[in-house]
Amino acid sequence: MLTLDKLYVNYGAIKALKSISCHVEEGEIVALIGANGAGKTTILNAISGIVPTLSGTVTFLGENITAIPPHEIVKRGISQVPEGRRVFANMSVLENLEMGAYIRNDKDAILEDIEKVFVRFPRLLERKKQLAKTLSGGEQQMLAMGRALMSRPKLLLLDEPSMGLAPMLVAQIFAIIQEINASGTTIMLVEQNANMALSIANRAYVLETGEVVLQGPAAELAANPDVRKAYLGE
Template sequence: MLEVEGLSVNYGAIRALRQVTFSIAKGEIVALIGANGAGKSTILNTISGIVPAAAGKINFLGKDLTKTPPHRIVELGICQVPEGRRVFARMSVQENLEMGAYTRTDSREVSRDLDAIYQRFPRLGERRKQPARTLSGGEQQMLAMGRALMARPKLLLLDEPSMGLAPMLVETIFGIIQEISKEGTTILLVEQNANMALGIADRGYVLETGEVVVQGPAAELAANPEVRKAYLGE
């Protein structure tokens, strides 16, 4: 579904990514793990068209996205749940979800999807008229995920979904990620909690200072002594 080849990204004189190559097949959950500053979020932002690539190619379903504007990338079927959630604070829960469907014109289907989001996230249904800023961190994470799902993405990019959440909520969010995957959405997951990420992923890539240093099936990465020592706290 997605092929990233030789991707390099610069922030001024700083090389954030160096010749990164990886792929995602339809239906997979692929995890990107690594320390802060390794380049994980930069990869997602470049796929989304927010950050320009200095070199390399991003192919999605056979189409080169490298110079495609962000709104067109959403229309093609890629949606990102950003780090820190980035909900529209003054808008209501429902307005935030409706913003997720801004590229769609099928109003009846949008209404059905809205009902489906409220079924998946009952707390959002209870708070549909509340401003998003009044929600807890976990509720805002659910809202950010629901907003992205309203675009009916083929590929969902998740950036640090567990950040700042209590352990019980982290388990809830990861359970929802697995449900979304089982329903047919392909997922690229960036996550500091490497144990959780590798626990639900099919495959993983480890990044260090902008380069892929280890890759393989998630179970193999979780069993790799070097990965365990560096990222799994052992």
């Protein structure tokens, strides 16, 4: 579905990504794990077009999307939940969800989808009219995910969904990620919380200073002594 081929990204003189190659198949949950500054977020931003690439290609559903601007990539079916949630603070929950459907014109279907989001996140229904900035961190994460789903993405990019959340909420968010995946959306996930990420992912890539150092089925990686030592706190 999505293929990255020898992707290079520089921030000025700093080489953020060095020849990254990876792929995501339809229906999968793929996790990118690694330490701070390993390049996880940069990969997502390069896919969604926020960060320009130096060389290499990103192919989505057979189309080269490397040089396409971000707003066009959304229309191709890739939706990103940015790091730190980035909900529209001064808009209500409902307005945030409507913004998520910005590229769509089918009013009735949008309303249906908003209802679906409320079924998935009942907390958001309770806070429908509230400004997004008054929501708790967990609720904002739910809103950011709901908003990303409103564009009916084929591929959902999640950047650190567990950031700054209480452990119970993290478990809840990850359960919802699995639900979203089960209902037919492919997911690419960036996580610091490697334990959690590996527990729900099909496959995973381990990144170190801009390079893929390990890859394979998530269960295999979770059992790998090197990974356990470096990322799972053993």
